[in-house]
Amino acid sequence: MSIVRTFLTAWRQASARQAPLLAAGVAFYLFTSLFPALIAAVSIYGLVADPATVADQTERISDALPADAASLINGQIEQLTSAPSSSLGLGAVIAIVLAVYAASGGIGNLVTAINQLYGLQDTRSFIARKALALGLTAAGVVFGLVAISLVAVVPAVLDVVDVVPGIRFLVNALRWVVLAAGITVAIGVLYRVAPDRTSTSGIVNRGVLIAAALWLLVSVGFSLYVDLFGNYSKTYGALAGVVVLLLWLWVGMYAILLGACVEAAREHIVTRETLTEDEQLARRRSQDAEVAAGLDRFTDELDDRLRH
Known part of the structure; x- marks a missing residue:
């Protein structure tokens, strides 16, 4: 299947299965899960360094987020790190476990949305689904720490260390x-791991690359739009940070879910939306023929039994 046909099939399936609405729901749950995840991240950071330095190092997070959203997250980080360091370290393990569990709700809903867009019924047990959500959430917290280090910590280190301008540009x-x-x-x-199906493809493939490119494009594009043309502060006042962060999560999740449809189309997972009208008609005729053949076999067996 060509890239263009794959994308058109994915777009048709995403529209038919209400991907924008699913993305809005996932964005809301991820928003409510974000701050428990921040608690977990700050607690983990507090095990190896002074948590008070987090606020200083994350001031550059606006390089990767809309300014209003970055301001909201930085404000929450400052509140977390203003607590005494002893309280952050004393119950660190319990705090991390509880925070990850609370944050896993958003990831669990993302897994559910991906299965719906794949046209799959998730038959895994509650324990298996929760374990998957917890594992993905824990991995997400660790990845978030690495991402913050790349976005915020590396430039701070470069400001302190005297390096050649060419090396600075290369590292940045x-x-x-x-x-x-x-x-x-x-x-x-x-x-x-999210869809309840067996996959033999690698982790990085054409569908994943398209999804990643979509996510990066819509995220960067939305951030530029908000910073250059958006005027949410005048409209929403103190709630501007919340609204912008929710919108950023929504466009990002829509890209992720659209990418899931691309991946489903690439794997040739058949759903009602991925079939053309002719293919649907041929499929219905084939199913009707199978049902008719089954009825014929049943009536023949019934006649044989009645004769004997």
């Missing part, structure tokens, strides 16, 4: 390449 460019590669692998892992 390389951190974004590494971050993009990490996002691609993360999406590939999500598409590999």
Whole structure:
């Protein structure tokens, strides 16, 4: 299947299965899960360094997020790190476990949405689904720490260390390449384990690359739009940060779910939406023929039994 046909099939399936609405629901649950995830991340950071330095190092997070959304997240991080360091370390393990469990709700809903777009019924047990959500959430927290390090910590280190300008430019460019590669692998892992089906494809393939490119394009595009043309502060006032963060999560999740439809089309997972009208008609005729053949066999067996 060509790339263009694959994308058109995915777009048709995403529209038929209400991907924008599913993305809005997932974005809401991820928003409610974000701050428990921040608690877990700060707690983990507090095990190896002074948590008070997190707020200083994450001021550069606006490089990767809309300004209003970055301001909201930085404000929450400052509140978390303003607590005494002893309280952050004393119950660190319990806090991390509880925070990851609370944050797993958003990931669990993302897994459910991906299965719906694949046209699959998730037959895994509640324990298996929850374990999957917890594992993905824990991995997401670790990836978030790495991403923050690339976005915020590396430039801070370069400001302190005296390096050649050419090396500085190379390191700054390389951190974004590494971050993009990490996002691609993360999406590939999500598409590999979230749908309740057996897959023999690799983690990184054409569908994953398309999904990662979509996510990066819509995320960067939305951030630029908000920073250059958006005027949410005048409209929403103090709620501007919340609204922008929700919208950023929504466009990002829509890209992820559209990418899931691309991956489903690439794997030739057949759903009602992926079939053309002629293919649907041929499929119905084939099913009707199978039913008729089954009825004929049943009536023949019944006649034989009545005769004997």
